[in-house]
Amino acid sequence: MKNEEEHLSVLNWIDLLSGETWNLMKISYQLKQVRERLAKGLVDKGVLRTEHKNFLLFDMATHPINDPLPKKKITAKILNLLTSRNVVLEHDDKYYPSTLDWQYLRSVVLVCGCSAANVLENVLVDVNFDTRDNGFLRAEELLENFGDYPFVDKSKLNLGTNLQSEIDKEVDQHPGFEMNLEIVAAVVNVFSKMDSVL
Known part of the structure; x- marks a missing residue:
């Protein structure tokens, strides 16, 4: 990143690092699976807990607040x-x-x-x-x-x-x-x- 000649704004960096951008040229900057990693970190710290809920056809993990x-x-x-x-x-x-x-x-x-x-x-x-x-x-x-x-x-x-x-x-x-x-x-x-x- 620091070797890039193009200077990006804070807005561009937030967009790139969030993993929500579709710019394939900048895909190496994206943080992978941001939401899942944040949820896992909060579960590990005891802030959230993991529950599995059945939504019609899909069995999904939800993360309600622990305390x-x-x-x-x-x-x-x-x-x-x-x-x-x-x-x-x-x-x-x-x-x-x-x-x-x-x-x-x-x-x-x-x-x-x-x-x-x-x-x-x-x-x-x-x-x-x-x-x-x-x-x-x-x-x-x-x-x-x-x-x-x-x-x-x-x-x-x-x-x-x-x-x-x-x-x-x-x-x-x-x-x-x-x-x-x-x-x-x-x-x-x-x-x-x-x-x-x-």
Whole structure:
């Protein structure tokens, strides 16, 4: 890959590495059986379990969640980020230790990934309509604010008012990570354009 003369965008790399492309010239870049490998890794770690279900003529392996507690904690974290005036991340020794680096930025990328995958509806299903609408608008704001580095808060919803300052603290704690943050911003930028890509 590094010997290639052609420089590809982050969008092209995501498309190639996902295994979803039909470009036969770039087939050597594809990761093989991405979904199956991810499911196997999550089963090995105990996050998912394997069950065999019979769908009419086909016997298929499904992978339901093994322990619902981490899912509830992730849902609460996303709701906090989308609907709270001030974002306060809760810590848990098992799932979210306080020693974890880039906690706020990781949470923002989680929300942006959920928005790109169109699964925010599942998280916002139990809140009222106004909160749901504000949650979707806040997700769009996060995609816009963190799709370019340096990150700039252009929030108009008055939600997550402390988020930018917390992320600025994280950036200040990790000098020399500018290139890494450029890549994070590029991926978030691709997330913001996923509807037009698909």
